[in-house]
Amino acid sequence: MGADEVYLLTGLSLLLAVALPYALKTAALSAPVVLLGVGALIGLLPVPSAVQWSPTADRAFIEHLTEFTVIIALMGVGLALDRPLSLRSLKSWGRWGTTWRLLAIAMPLSIAGVALLGWGLGLAPASAVLLGAVLAPTDPVLASDVQVEGPTTEQEDDETIDESDEVRFALTSEAGLNDGLAFPFVALAILMAGSQSISTWWPTWLLWDLVGKVVIGAVVGVLIGWLLAKAAFRSRRPSVRVAETGEPLLAIAAVLVSYGAAEVVGGYGFLSVFACALTIRSAERNSGYHALMHQVIERLERLLTLIVLLLLGIALTGGILAELTFRGATIGVLLLLVVRPLSAWVGMRFLHPRVLGPRERWATAFFGVRGIGSLFYLSYAMGHTEFAGSGELWSTVTFTVTLSVILHGVSATPIMRRLDERREPATD
Secondary structure: OOOHHHHHHHHHHHHHHHHHHHHHOOOOHHHHHHHHHHHHHHHOOOOOHHOOOOOOOOHHHHHHHHHHHHHHHHHHHHOOOOOOOOOOOOHHHHOOOHHHHHHHHHHHHHHHHHHHHHHHHHOHHHHHHHHHHHHOOOOOOOOOOOHOOOOOOOOHHHHHHHOOOOOHHHHHHHHHHHHHHHHHHHHHHHHHHOOOOHHHOOOOOOHHHHHHHHHHHHHHHHHHHHHHHHHHHOOOOOOOOOOHHHOOOOHHHHHHHHHHHHHHHEEEHHHHHHHHHHHHHHHOOOOOOOHHHHHHHHHHHHHHHHHHHHHHHHHOOOOOOOOOOOOHHHHHHHHHHHHHHHHHHHHHOOOOOOOOOOHHHHHHHHHOOOOOHHHHHHHHHHHOOOOOOOOHHHHHHHHHHHHHHHHHHHHHHHHHHHHHHHOOOOOO
16 A cells, blocks of 8 residues: 555544544444444455554554553543542542442452353463453443543532442543553463463562552552642742643643653553542642643544554454454353443442442443453563463454444443433432
8 A cells, every 4th residue: 555545544534533423422333333344444455464464463563552542541531530539538439439349349250250261161271361351451442432521620519529420430430440450460361371380470479460569550640640730730930830821731741751650660550640640630620721631632542542443443354353263252242241241230239229220230330341451451461471372362352342342332322321311319
């Protein structure tokens, strides 16, 4: 494909990225579904490898592209959440109760469910655990149709912030946190694949990968977010108070600094970015500067998502599903329709109906969108060690992500609209 054709296709795709979110706002079809289809059509064009890619030859490119896309999305998610989370307020932690249940109960159950399915169907233990870890986190990128829209400045009382739509809040906050919390289980799979004896690595994994790196990532994110917010809103030097000038590029700087700093000191960068965003959002909560930063992040995220979805669509018609087996397809279908919904339902089972009614609970359980984060984790793991049946793993993850894009993309608008119209009354 020549340079002219590349410019043409890129321009047309960008036009789609600009127009689709608004054109499809009330339709039972999401922009990711359309973009995936456009990519698949591009992959069918009679051109050579210029528009093809392979998970083996282009693994490093896929890893870094999806990595950057996810961290940009995590900053956007953190800035969009209005509900405060204060380290010094137990009450604020309690108002995140749905999120903690999804992370502490639903996510481990999903990992275990997929891993057991894979192992029971014949996958090697390390490959089964990797598949569970890769497909466990919900996606902060492709789940925008069921997430909160962005930061608001209308509320003056923190007690009323974001309480009217617990479904969107739960799905947004879950997506913001579980991408970072999936890392320990990816590390577990890597250790299982590269070591013969569990006794040689399990103490290190438990204390460092599962606990230490999580704490470091969160602390680094909070610290950097506090420093940036203090400079942006309360610096003694007017030239440093960028909140007054309205310069929104601080958000991108915050992404890179928080992610890079956490990775340098050994913490989880994904968790650091989200913690940084929440900390910045908590500063001067009624300032319109948060909305400006969110708009910049949202536009960059949309562009990056466009590129990833187009490449994924190209891969679908380029042979990435060649090694998809009945086993892999079964795991993908059961994850989306059984494992995730049941795991999340168990996690939210004892929530008071005033927090989530039965319909809202099932909607939250159903919308466990899989997406770009799964592609990152898989490419990351493949770059660290060899896994048995790597081709099948790529096909299974790609199939599951594609199915999720279609299933959740088609159902999000009508289901969320119906929930908005029929908010369930508080009942015992």
